[in-house]
Amino acid sequence: MTDNKNDKAKRKRPIIQFIKCPSCGYGTSTVSYGEAPQKSCPNCKTAMEPIAVPKVNRGPIPKIDPQTCTGCSKCMHVCPMGAIEMDNQKAFIVEDRCVGCGRCVPVCSFTAITRPQ
Ligand code: SF4
Numbered sequence: 264m265t266d267n268k269n270d271k272a273k274r275k276r277p278i279i280q281f282i283k284c285p286s287c288g289y290g291t292s293t294v295s296y297g298e299a300p301q302k303s304c305p306n307c308k309t310a311m312e313p314i315a316v317p318k319v320n321r322g323p324i325p326k327i328d329p330q331t332c333t334g335c336s337k338c339m340h341v342c343p344m345g346a347i348e349m350d351n352q353k354a355f356i357v358e359d360r361c362v363g364c365g366r367c368v369p370v371c372s373f374t375a376i377t378r379p380q
């Protein structure tokens with residue numbers, strides 16, 4: 264029997280990969296929501312290879328105050344990890360995906376996002 268809710272969550276889970284050119288060594292990271300994108304190296308045009316990268320926390324996970332959040336979704340668009348989702352027009356952080364980069368904090372015009380020191 265299929266668990267529709269779980270399947271949906273799996274589809275939404277982003278794949279974060281480091282892509283490295285085997286020829287010239289150029290590297291970049293990419294976030295996708297399905298199959299890993301085929302990429303060729305912007306430097307030398309060789310096909311680039313995805314490399315598994317460990318999740319690294321760079322800082323504390325921010326908090327979003329649902330009372331202050333207006334649901335404008337600006338924070339969702341800047342999160343490189345796809346870690347911010349909306350529920351009932353309120354943003355929330357999926358902590359498993361957040362790497363604590365802090366990009367979402369300054370974009371909130373309503374100061375609804377704070378980061379513990
Ligand atoms: S940017 Fe601020 S107000 Fe807008 S959705 Fe995110 S937390 Fe809510």
Ligand code: SF4
Nearest residue numbers: 342361362364365367
């Ligand atoms: S701290 Fe970074 S990874 Fe975490 S929710 Fe904000 S933008 Fe996304």
